[in-house]
Amino acid sequence: MSESGSHKARSYKDFQEFRSDLNDRILARGTTITKRFFTLDTKTYEPGELDAKTKELLGLSASMVLRCDDCIAYHIDQCVQAGASDEELFETFDIALVVGGSIVIPHLRRAVAFLDECRAQQDGAS
Numbered sequence: 346m347s348e349s350g351s352h353k354a355r356s357y358k359d360f361q362e363f364r365s366d367l368n369d370r371i372l373a374r375g376t377t378i379t380k381r382f383f384t385l386d387t388k389t390y391e392p393g394e395l396d397a398k399t400k401e402l403l404g405l406s407a408s409m410v411l412r413c414d415d416c417i418a419y420h421i422d423q424c425v426q427a428g429a430s431d432e433e434l435f436e437t438f439d440i441a442l443v444v445g446g447s448i449v450i451p452h453l454r455r456a457v458a459f460l461d462e463c464r465a466q467q468d469g470a471s
Contacts (some may be wrong), residue, residue: 356462357422357463360415360459390404409442409452412445
């Protein structure tokens with residue numbers, strides 16, 4: 346996501362297309378271990394004692410602290426699909442900011458921009 350040393354967030358559409366295309370390519374050529382890891386990741390976020398929305402909010406907070414923009418975008422999209430409100434998302438952003446410190450701020454900016462795109466996409470689909 347770098348462009349000449351500066352960060353430029355990918356659009357919602359570009360992110361979804363890139364993720365889908367590369368996941369398909371990885372799973373078509375990947376090893377059993379890769380495929381099992383992808384399955385484990387998917388199953389981890391299924392409802393259990395914690396509902397799917399809560400799990401996605403936890404994943405979002407961890408992704409922000411780890412500073413992974415692709416993971417942040419993925420979890421924001423999943424949170425929106427699971428019905429998370431902006432208030433719930435911003436409380437999650439706060440937790441990540443407190444845990445991760447000021448280095449999280451650039452990722453917070455991109456997260457808010459991506460959230461806005463998710464909401465616009467959601468409104469367009471309604």
